Amino acid sequence: MSEFIEVLTKDGSYSLRSVFYQENFHSLLGALEETKLKFTAPSNLQRFKGKSLNVLDICFGLGYNSASLLNELIKQKTYLNLYALEINKKPLEYSLRNKSFLELWAPKVKKIFESLYRKDYFENQFFKCSLLWGDAREKINIIPSAIKFDLIYLDGFSPQKCPQVWTIEFLSKVTEKLNSEGYLITYSSSAAVRKTLRNLGLEIFTIKPSFNKGTLWSQGTVAISKFDKNKLKPNFNFEKLSVMEEEHLLTKASIPYRDQDLNSSKDDIIKKRLDEQLFSDLVSTNKWRKKWGMTKSSFKS
DSSP states (O other): OTTEEEEEOTTSOEEEEETTTTEESSOTTOHHHHHIIIIIGGGOGGGGTTSEEEEEEESOTTSHHHHHHHHHHHHHTOEEEEEEEESOSHHHHHHHHOHHHHTTSOHHHHHHHHHHHHHSEEEOSSEEEEEEESOHHHHGGGSOTTOOEEEEEEOOSOTTTOGGGSBHHHHHHHHHTEEEEEEEEESOOOHHHHHHHHHTTOEEEEEOOOTTOTTOOOSEEEEESSOOTTTSOOOSSEEEOOHHHHHHTTBGGGOOBOOTTSOOOHHHHHHHHHHHHHTOOSBOHHHHHHHTTOOGGGOOO
């Protein structure tokens, strides 16, 4: 596990830090709390009680998002068809060895994860789960085109660290997988990601921060493929972007990440975007930040 360092977060749950990406898998405030606030709660899983649900978990990692999803669906007897994409098997290996992680969930979650680790697959009367190992840009093509997802979780390392899963080209493939009322949910409040999702035809919402989060202005983003305000019930977890957030999408930070052939390196994607920002006439992100009294650490560009 030398490529990862174990991290104990403030809510008592464990996470990892990637030595390669120089970034933690989760917020130090709490891996479990982050999963619940940024993924499980905005999913509104009660909508699917007694129904079937298709979910795509991109960048499965330690498995917190899928584990929390499974844990809730076990309680409400919902049929789940889950596809997960992940490039590295070691985080799941760590989760299966970590007693504290396993104790967070119903025993059945451990059984499912063990099967995913050994066979890349699990199936019983309620759950059908597949884990596709490798580069998400390639593996997403293996998912049958007929399958459209009610929920897509996008939980890769941040755009500046791992731009490969945040480009126009990859996000276009992802949004094609959403069903007509599907939710794409991510922790990222990056202007580049939000603007790209909007340009791909999705309605963008901000995940509201808890009241005790100080200067934090968003917990992430929910993008809905076909927004019908008459059908969408009031949601206490996400809301429309604020004026400040809308102005963020008019700055150089909103210039997208590009990966035309879906095989570029991190450095090439970053360089291409920096060059585009350099010659852009859009408002500088610094100017926006100063206007709204933002610190650089309070958002990801």
